[in-house]
Amino acid sequence: xxxxxxxxxxxxxxxxxxxxxxxxxxxxxxxxxxxxxxxxxxxxxxxxxxxxxxxxxxxxxxxxxxxxxxxxxxxxxxxxxxxxxxxxxxxxxxxxxxxxxxxxxxxxxxxxxxxxxxxxxxxxxxxxxxxxxxxxxxxxxxxxxxxxxxxxxxxxxxxxxxxxxxxxxxxxxxxxxxxxxxxxxxxxxxxxxxxxxxxxxxxxxxxxxxxxxxxxxxxxxxxxxxxxxxxxxxxxxxxxxxxxxxxxxxxxxxxxxxxxxxxxxxxxxxxxxxxxxxxxxxxxxxxxxxxxxxxxxxxxxxxxxxxxxxxxxxxxxxxxxxxxxxxx
Numbered sequence: 001x002x003x004x005x006x007x008x009x010x011x012x013x014x015x016x017x018x019x020x021x022x023x024x025x026x027x028x029x030x031x032x033x034x035x036x037x038x039x040x041x042x043x044x045x046x047x048x049x050x051x052x053x054x055x056x057x058x059x060x061x062x063x064x065x066x067x068x069x070x071x072x073x074x075x076x077x078x079x080x081x082x083x084x085x086x087x088x089x090x091x092x093x094x095x096x097x098x099x100x101x102x103x104x105x106x107x108x109x110x111x112x113x114x115x116x117x118x119x120x121x122x123x124x125x126x127x128x129x130x131x132x133x134x135x136x137x138x139x140x141x142x143x144x145x146x147x148x149x150x151x152x153x154x155x156x157x158x159x160x161x162x163x164x165x166x167x168x169x170x171x172x173x174x175x176x177x178x179x180x181x182x183x184x185x186x187x188x189x190x191x192x193x194x195x196x197x198x199x200x201x202x203x204x205x206x207x208x209x210x211x212x213x214x215x216x217x218x219x220x221x222x223x224x225x226x227x228x229x230x231x232x233x234x235x236x237x238x239x240x241x242x243x244x245x246x247x248x249x250x251x252x253x254x255x256x257x258x259x260x261x262x263x264x265x266x267x268x269x270x271x272x273x274x275x276x277x278x279x280x281x282x283x284x285x286x287x288x289x290x291x292x293x294x295x296x297x298x299x300x301x302x303x304x305x306x307x308x309x310x311x312x313x314x315x316x317x318x319x320x321x322x323x324x325x326x327x328x
Contacts, residue, residue, distance in 0.1 A: 092134030107283030170243030224299035
C-alpha cells in the first residue's frame with residue numbers, strides 16, 4: 001500500500017485512520033492464507049532501481065507429485081478502500097484473453113531419462129471460470145457529494161502484485177539451473193485483495209452507446225472476483241530480464257563452457273544440457289505475469305481455496321498423462 005497520500009489526510013475517527021492504514025486488512029488476509037493451508041511467510045521485500053519495495057504477503061505450498069514437486073507462490077497485495085469505492089472492469093479483448101496465462105516456470109524440468117516436462121496444457125486455465133477482464137477504473141464519491149474516478153488505482157495495484165513475481169523468478173532460476181532433486185515446477189499467483197466493490201460489464205450488454213457502457217446500475221453486475229488479463233507490461237519484462245541477467249552472472253563462472261554456453265546440471269544417465277544465455281532468458285520470460293487474480297476480501301477464503309484446489313487437480317491430471325507415456 002502507498003501510504004504517502006494517507007499521511008497527508010485526516011480522518012474523523014481513530015478506527016477510520018487505522019482501517020485506511022490497511023494493517024487490519026493485511027492481518028486478516030494473513031489469517032485466511034493460513035486457514036486454507038498455505039504457509040504465510042509475511043511481507044516480501046525486494047529491490048528495484050535501488051529502492052526497497054514490499055508486497056504485503058508471500059504465501060506458499062509445496063506438494064510432491066511422484067518424481068516431481070510443485071511449488072505454489074502466492075503474492076498478495078492488499079488494497080483497502082471505503083465501501084463506497086467501486087472498481088469497474090470492462091471485458092478484455094479476445095486476443096488478450098487468449099494470450100493471458102498462469103505464470104509457470106517449468107522450462108528447465110527434465111526427468112531422469114531426460115524427458116522434458118511442461119504444464120503447457122493448463123497455462124490458459126481459468127479454474128473458477130471467473131470473468132476475464134481488461135480496462136478498469138475506480139469510481140467514488142468525494143466529500144462534496146460528487147463522483148470522481150481514478151484510472152490509476154487498479155493499474156498501480158497490478159504493478160505492485162506482478163513486480164515481486166518477476167524478482168522471485170530470478171531466485172528460482174538459480175535452483176532450476178542447478179537442477180535440484182526432485183525437479184520442481186514453480187507456479188506464481190499474483191493476487192490483489194480489496195475491500196472495494198468489484199463490478200464487471202454484463203455479458204449481454206452489446207451496445208456501443210457510451211451512455212449504456214457508463215450505466216453502472218443497468219450494465220454492470222457485482223462479482224466476488226475477476227481475472228484481470230493484460231499483455232505483459234514492458235516494465236515487468238524489463239525487470240525480469242534484469243533479474244535473469246543478475247542470476248546468470250552469479251552462476252556463470254561455475255557453469256560456462258568454452259563455447260560460451262551455460263551447462264545445466266542433470267541426472268545420470270542423462271548428460272548435462274548446454275544452453276545459450278538468450279535461450280535461458282526466453283524460457284524464464286514464458287513465466288512473466290500476464291494476469292492477476294483480483295478478489296473481494298469477503299470472498300477471499302472461498303475463492304482462493306477453490307481456485308488452488310482446481311489447479312491442483314488439473315496438475316495431477318497432467319502428471320498422470322505424462323507418466324503414462326513412458327518411464328521417468
